[in-house]
Amino acid sequence: MTSRRAKQAKTGDLAIQTFNLTKTFNGLVAVDGIELNIKRGELFALLGPNGAGKTTTINILCCLLKPSQGTAHIMGYDILKQPFKVKEIIGVAPQETAISEHLNTQENMSLIGRIHGINAKELKSRSQQLLETMGLESRAKDQVRKFSGGMKRRLNIMMALIHNPGVLFLDEPTLGLDPQARRAIWEYITQLKRKKTILLTTHYMDEADFLADRIGIMDEGKIVALGTSQELKARMLEKNTMIVSARNLTQQVIDEMRSRYAEVSVSGETMLITDSRLGFRTIVDRLHSAGATVRSAHIKEPTLEDVFLHLTGKELRE
Amino acid sequence: MRVWELCKRNLKETYRDPLALGFLLGFPLLFMLIFGAIFSGDETPKFAIGVIDKDNTPLSQAFVTEALAKVSALKVTTYEDTAAALKDLTFGDLKAYIIIPSGFGQQVSNNWQGEKADITLEMTYDESDVMVSEQLISIINAVARAFARIEIPLTIDANPIHIETKINYVDFMGPGIIVFGLLILIPTSARPIVRDKEKGFMSRLLTTPTRPTDFILGYSLSMVGITLAQIIIFIVGAWAIGMDIVGNLWLAFLIFFLTGLCSIGVGMVIASLSKSENQAEPMAWLFSMPLATLSGCWFSSDMMPSYIRAIAYAFPYAHSIDASRGILIRGAGLEAVSYDFLFLIGWAVVIFAIGVILFRRNMRS
Numbered sequence: 001m002t003s004r005r006a007k008q009a010k011t012g013d014l015a016i017q018t019f020n021l022t023k024t025f026n027g028l029v030a031v032d033g034i035e036l037n038i039k040r041g042e043l044f045a046l047l048g049p050n051g052a053g054k055t056t057t058i059n060i061l062c063c064l065l066k067p068s069q070g071t072a073h074i075m076g077y078d079i080l081k082q083p084f085k086v087k088e089i090i091g092v093a094p095q096e097t098a099i100s101e102h103l104n105t106q107e108n109m110s111l112i113g114r115i116h117g118i119n120a121k122e123l124k125s126r127s128q129q130l131l132e133t134m135g136l137e138s139r140a141k142d143q144v145r146k147f148s149g150g151m152k153r154r155l156n157i158m159m160a161l162i163h164n165p166g167v168l169f170l171d172e173p174t175l176g177l178d179p180q181a182r183r184a185i186w187e188y189i190t191q192l193k194r195k196k197t198i199l200l201t202t203h204y205m206d207e208a209d210f211l212a213d214r215i216g217i218m219d220e221g222k223i224v225a226l227g228t229s230q231e232l233k234a235r236m237l238e239k240n241t242m243i244v245s246a247r248n249l250t251q252q253v254i255d256e257m258r259s260r261y262a263e264v265s266v267s268g269e270t271m272l273i274t275d276s277r278l279g280f281r282t283i284v285d286r287l288h289s290a291g292a293t294v295r296s297a298h299i300k301e302p303t304l305e306d307v308f309l310h311l312t313g314k315e316l317r318e
Numbered sequence: 319m320r321v322w323e324l325c326k327r328n329l330k331e332t333y334r335d336p337l338a339l340g341f342l343l344g345f346p347l348l349f350m351l352i353f354g355a356i357f358s359g360d361e362t363p364k365f366a367i368g369v370i371d372k373d374n375t376p377l378s379q380a381f382v383t384e385a386l387a388k389v390s391a392l393k394v395t396t397y398e399d400t401a402a403a404l405k406d407l408t409f410g411d412l413k414a415y416i417i418i419p420s421g422f423g424q425q426v427s428n429n430w431q432g433e434k435a436d437i438t439l440e441m442t443y444d445e446s447d448v449m450v451s452e453q454l455i456s457i458i459n460a461v462a463r464a465f466a467r468i469e470i471p472l473t474i475d476a477n478p479i480h481i482e483t484k485i486n487y488v489d490f491m492g493p494g495i496i497v498f499g500l501l502i503l504i505p506t507s508a509r510p511i512v513r514d515k516e517k518g519f520m521s522r523l524l525t526t527p528t529r530p531t532d533f534i535l536g537y538s539l540s541m542v543g544i545t546l547a548q549i550i551i552f553i554v555g556a557w558a559i560g561m562d563i564v565g566n567l568w569l570a571f572l573i574f575f576l577t578g579l580c581s582i583g584v585g586m587v588i589a590s591l592s593k594s595e596n597q598a599e600p601m602a603w604l605f606s607m608p609l610a611t612l613s614g615c616w617f618s619s620d621m622m623p624s625y626i627r628a629i630a631y632a633f634p635y636a637h638s639i640d641a642s643r644g645i646l647i648r649g650a651g652l653e654a655v656s657y658d659f660l661f662l663i664g665w666a667v668v669i670f671a672i673g674v675i676l677f678r679r680n681m682r683s
Contacts, residue, residue, distance in 0.1 A: 059521075062525045063524075063525065064521055064524055064525060084527050087525060087526055087527045088527050090525065092522060092525040094518045094521055094522055094525075095518070096517055096518030096521075097518075098517060098518035098519045098521060098522035099519070100327060100330075100331060100519060101331075102330060102331045102334035102335055103327060103330055103331070103334075107327075107330070111323055111324075111327050112522075112526060114319065114320070114323045115320050115323060115324075115523070115526045115527070115528055116526060116527065117319070143334065159522070
C-alpha cells in the first residue's frame with residue numbers, strides 16, 4: 001500500500017477536518033471552536049457577512065495563521081505539526097488578487113509551479129491546459145497589470161491550480177466582479193467539482209447556492225447552520241411568507257389579519273403575511289371578507305438570505 | 319531553485335516598473351547631468367586666495383609654489399602680513415587667505431619621517447558664498463594633505479599618494495551623488511516587500527512550501543543585482559561627465575557595494591516595520607533624504623557642527639563618501655580608508671541581521 005493510500009485509509013473520505021478551531025486577536029474571538037468535516041471531492045462554501053471569520057478560517061487552514069486553540073487536518077496532515085506537507089497539497093486563491101503585476105500570465109503561473117518543484121515540461125502542459133480552460137490563452141504573454149478584474153480573478157485561481165493540488169481554497173473568488181464575470185468564474189469552478197476538494201468562502205448567497213454541495217453559515221466566528229442549500233431552506237418552510245397585492249388595505253383589514261396570523265406587515269398596497277400554516281384560498285377569502293380587493297398573491301420561496309436572517313436576526317450584508 | 323525563481327521575479331518586477339526604474343536610475347543620473355552641466359568643462363572656477371607664509375622655510379615655500387600654485391582652480395597671491403590680505407578679502411578681491419604658521423615645515427618634515435605631527439593651517443574666508451568657501455576648504459584640505467604625506471623631492475614614498483591638482487567640483491560631487499543613488503536603494507528595497515505584503519502576494523507565497531530563508535535570499539539577491547548594476551551605471555556616468563578616477567576603482571566599487579548592502583538592510587527593516595506602501599515610502603524617504611544631506615552627498619560634512627557630524631558618522635553613508643572620495647580623488651589605498659571600510663562591513667552585517675530577524679518575525683505574524 002502506498003503512503004498516499006495509507007493516509008487515505010487513515011483519514012477515510014475526509015479531506016478537511018477541524019477540531020475546535022479557535023482564533024482570537026487581542027481577546028477578540030474571530031473563529032470560535034469550529035468543527036468541520038469536508039469530504040474529498042466536495043465543494044463546501046462558508047457563507048457569512050464580512051467579519052464573520054471566513055477568511056481567518058481559511059488562513060488557518062492554509063497555515064498562514066496559527067490557531068489559538070484546536071487544530072485541523074488537511075488530507076490527514078496536521079496544520080500545526082506538518083505545515084509544509086499541507087502547503088504541498090493545497091492551492092490557494094486569496095481574497096486579494098495576489099498576482100505579480102509586472103509578470104505575464106504564463107510567468108505568474110510558472111513562478112508558483114516552479115516553487116512547487118514542477119519541471120518545465122509538465123509546467124508547460126499544465127499552464128496550456130489552464131489557459132484554455134480559463135479562456136486566457138490569447139493573453140498568456142501579456143503583463144497582468146493591464147487585465148480586467150475578472151481576468152485577474154481567473155489568473156488568481158489558475159495560480160492556485162497550476163501544481164494540481166488536491167485541496168483548493170477559494171477566498172471570495174468573485175468579490176467585486178460584475179454579474180457576467182461572476183457567472184464565468186462560477187462555470188470554471190463548476191468544472192472543478194468532484195475533481196478537487198474545494199473550500200470556498202463567499203458573502204454572496206446566490207454563489208453559495210449555485211456552487212456548493214454543502215454550506216456552512218458563519219456568523220461571529222461560529223458555524224450557525226450547516227447543510228445543503230435545500231436542507232437549510234427547508235428549515236424556513238416551518239414558516240412561510242405570502243406576499244399579497246391588494247386594494248383597500250384599511251386598518252380594519254390589517255387588524256383582522258393580525259388577529260389570525262403571526263406576522264403581518266403592510267407597505268402601500270402590499271401585505272406580507274408570515275405564519276407556520278398559510279392557506280392560499282383561506283387568506284384570499286379572509287381579505288375579501290374584511291373588505292380588501294386582492295389583485296395577486298403568492299408564497300415567497302425561502303432564500304439563504306432568509307435562512308441567515310432567521311438564524312442570526314441580521315441581514316447578510318454585501 | 320526557489321530562491322532563483324523569486325530573485326528572477328523580483329528583478330522583473332523592478333525593471334518592468336517604469337516608475338521604480340526611473341526613480342532608481344533616472345533620479346541620480348539627472349542630478350549628475352545637472353551638476354555635470356554646471357560644474358564640468360573647461361570653465362574651471364578660479365578662486366583668488368592669499369597666502370601669508372609665517373614659517374618661511376623651504377618646505378613652506380614649496381607648499382606654496384609646488385602645491386597650491388599648481389592647483390588650476392586657485393589663483394595664489396602671497397602677502398607679507400594679514401592686514402593687507404584681510405583688506406583684499408573685505409574688498410572681495412580674495413575669496414580666502416591662508417596663514418602658514420611658524421613650524422609648519424618642521425611638522426611636515428616630522429610627518430614624512432613617520433613622527434607625530436600637528437600640521438595646521440589657518441584659513442579666513444568669505445562666508446557669504448557657502449559653496450565657494452566649501453570648495454576652497456575642500457581644495458586646500460586636499461592639497462595640504464597630499465603635500466604633507468608625500469616625500470618630495472628627496473625620496474620616492476613606498477605608497478605614494480597622487481597629488482590631484484585639478485580637483486574640480488565634479489570630482490568632489492561624483493562620489494556623493496553615487497552614494498545618494500545608493501541611499502535611494504532604501505525605498506527601492508522596502509517597496510517590493512511592502513507591496514507584496516500589502517497586495518497579498520507574500521501571503522500567497524507563504525501558502526506554498528517556500529521557507530523564510532528562500533524569501534529573504536530571493537528578495538536580497540535581486541536587490542544585490544540591482545545594486546551592482548546601479549554602481550556600474552553611476553561610476554560610468556560620473557566618469558562620462560568628467561569625474562577623474564585616480565585611485566583603485568575596485569576598492570571604490572567595494573566601498574559602494576558595502577554601502578548598497580547597508581541600504582538594502584535598512585530597506586528590509588523599514589519594510590518589516592511597515593504595514594503598507596504608504597507607510598514605508600515616507601519612512602524610507604524620511605531616513606534617506608536627511609542622511610544624504612548630513613552625510614555630505616551635496617557638500618562636505620566638514621562644514622557642519624560637530625554634533626551633526628557625530629550623527630552623520632553613526633551611519634555608513636558619511637564613511638562611504640569619505641572613503642570613496644579618498645580613493646577616487648586622492649588615490650588613497652585600503653590602509654588609508656581601513657576604518658571606514660571596517661565600519662561599513664560592521665554596519666552591513668548588523669543591519670542585515672536586524673533586517674532578517676524582523677523580516678522573519680513579520681512573516682510569522
